[in-house]
Amino acid sequence: MKVLVIGGGGREHALVWKLAQSPKVSHVYCAPGNAGIAQMAECVSLDVNDFAALAEFAKREHIGLTVVGPEDPLLNGIVDFFEEQGLAIFGPKKEAALLEGSKTFAKDIMEKYNIPTGAYRSFTKYEEALAYVRKQGAPIVIKADGLAAGKGVTVAFTLEEAEEALRSMMVEDVFSGAGSRVVIEEYLAGEEMTLLSFVDGETVIPMVPSQDHKPVFNDDKGPNTGGMGTYSPVPHMDDSIVQQAIDTIVLPTARAMVAEGRPFRGILYTGLMITEKGPKVIEYNARFGDPETQVVLPRLASDLADIFLAAVEGKLSECQVEWKSDAAVCVVMSSEGYPGSYPKGREIAGLPANTDDVVVFHAGTAERDGHTVTNGGRVLGVTAMGNDLHEAQRRAYETVQHISFEGAHYRTDIGAKALRKAEHNKR
Structure with missing residues (x-):
C-alpha cells in the first residue's frame, strides 16, 4: 500500500x-x-x-x-x-475539527456536557473583554479563539500582561483574525499533561501520556511556543489520574461529538491541567501534537498503518494497541529569535545517522546546495529512547551537543521536572 x-x-x-x-x-x-x-x-x-x-x-x-x-x-x-x-x-471532518478551530465552540461543548475545564467567557468586543479582565484580575488566561500556530495563548500573571495580550489580539490583530474573538479563562494551577487518543465515533483508544514544555526558556520562563520538548511516560502522574482523565474527559468528549451530530474520527489531542480537583481540559486539538508525537510514536509497538486503516473503516474497536515500556525524550532545537521573527538558511552541522535509540526529526529544514539548512522557528526535534527517562534524557542531550547551527537555542531542562519528582519520591 x-x-x-x-x-x-x-x-x-x-x-x-x-x-x-x-x-x-x-x-x-x-x-x-x-x-x-x-x-x-x-x-x-x-x-x-x-x-x-x-x-x-x-x-x-x-x-x-x-x-x-x-x-x-x-x-x-x-x-x-x-x-x-x-x-x-x-x-476528522471539518465540523468535528472545530474542536480545535474555535476555542469558544470547544468550551461550549465542555460546558454543555459537564466536561471538567476552567470557567470562561467569550468576547468579540475589545472594551467588554478589557472590562471583564479588569474585574477578574490576574492571574488569568487569554486565548485567541482561532488558530494561531500554538502561540495564541497568554497566561497573564499581571493585569498589565493581560491587557497587552488583549490589545495585541483584538486591536493590533497579530494573529490575522484568529484573535477577533477571544476566550478569557480562569487560571488553573497544577501540572500539565497531554493525552492523545485514537478516536472513531464513540470508540476511544488512549495513547501513553506525555508532557510538553511550551515556554521558550528553562523553568517555564518566557513566551509560549509550539513546544520546546517533551517526554513520555509521565511517571509522577499516577495511572489513576490518567484513567480519571479518560473517564471524565476523553470518552465524554467523543460521545458529546456523536450526540452533536459531528462524530470525531482521527486523533483527539487533550491538553490537561492536573489540578487539586482532578484533571481539567486546557485545550483540544484535532490532530497529533507537535512535539508530543515525537515521543509517543517511538513508544508504539503496534503497526500504525493498521490502526489508521481500522479507524477509516470504522473498525477501531477491533484494534489491540500495544506500547513499549521504554521512555522517550525529545529536545527541540530552535532558531534564534523564536517564537518571534527568526532567520532562515543557516547551515546545520553534525546531524547524526538515525539509530534504534536516537532519531532526529526535522521540523523546519530545507536542502540547499547539498547542505541541510534551517527553514523554520523550530528546526529539529532530537528524540532518544532509554530504559528510563534518565537514560533517554542523557542520550538526547548528548546528541544535541553534536549538532550545531548559528543561533541555535534549546532548553536544557526537558524531563527535569519528572526526574526531580522521582528523586524526591525515593527519599
Whole structure:
C-alpha cells in the first residue's frame, strides 16, 4: 500500500518514520515534506491546502491511505473533500475539527456536557473583554479563539500582561483574525499533561501520556511556543489520574461529538491541567501534537498503518494497541529569535545517522546546495529512547551537543521536572 502524509514538520517526520516501518506500506510520499523527511520518503511539492491537486495526486499514484498532519487542512475540510472523491483519508471532518478551530465552540461543548475545564467567557468586543479582565484580575488566561500556530495563548500573571495580550489580539490583530474573538479563562494551577487518543465515533483508544514544555526558556520562563520538548511516560502522574482523565474527559468528549451530530474520527489531542480537583481540559486539538508525537510514536509497538486503516473503516474497536515500556525524550532545537521573527538558511552541522535509540526529526529544514539548512522557528526535534527517562534524557542531550547551527537555542531542562519528582519520591 502507498501512503501519503500531508505536512512538512516534525510531527509529519515522525508519522512518516513510523508508517515506513509497517510491512503493509510499500512507499511513503509526503507533501510538501522537508529535508529530513526526504531521506525516508518521496517529497511532493504540493500545498497542504490545495485539495484538488492533492486528491489528483492520490488518484494518479493509487494512494491507499492519506494521513493529515497539520490543523489547517483539517479545518478547511480536506477530509470531506477526499471522502467525496472516494479516497481513504485519516482525520476528522471539518465540523468535528472545530474542536480545535474555535476555542469558544470547544468550551461550549465542555460546558454543555459537564466536561471538567476552567470557567470562561467569550468576547468579540475589545472594551467588554478589557472590562471583564479588569474585574477578574490576574492571574488569568487569554486565548485567541482561532488558530494561531500554538502561540495564541497568554497566561497573564499581571493585569498589565493581560491587557497587552488583549490589545495585541483584538486591536493590533497579530494573529490575522484568529484573535477577533477571544476566550478569557480562569487560571488553573497544577501540572500539565497531554493525552492523545485514537478516536472513531464513540470508540476511544488512549495513547501513553506525555508532557510538553511550551515556554521558550528553562523553568517555564518566557513566551509560549509550539513546544520546546517533551517526554513520555509521565511517571509522577499516577495511572489513576490518567484513567480519571479518560473517564471524565476523553470518552465524554467523543460521545458529546456523536450526540452533536459531528462524530470525531482521527486523533483527539487533550491538553490537561492536573489540578487539586482532578484533571481539567486546557485545550483540544484535532490532530497529533507537535512535539508530543515525537515521543509517543517511538513508544508504539503496534503497526500504525493498521490502526489508521481500522479507524477509516470504522473498525477501531477491533484494534489491540500495544506500547513499549521504554521512555522517550525529545529536545527541540530552535532558531534564534523564536517564537518571534527568526532567520532562515543557516547551515546545520553534525546531524547524526538515525539509530534504534536516537532519531532526529526535522521540523523546519530545507536542502540547499547539498547542505541541510534551517527553514523554520523550530528546526529539529532530537528524540532518544532509554530504559528510563534518565537514560533517554542523557542520550538526547548528548546528541544535541553534536549538532550545531548559528543561533541555535534549546532548553536544557526537558524531563527535569519528572526526574526531580522521582528523586524526591525515593527519599
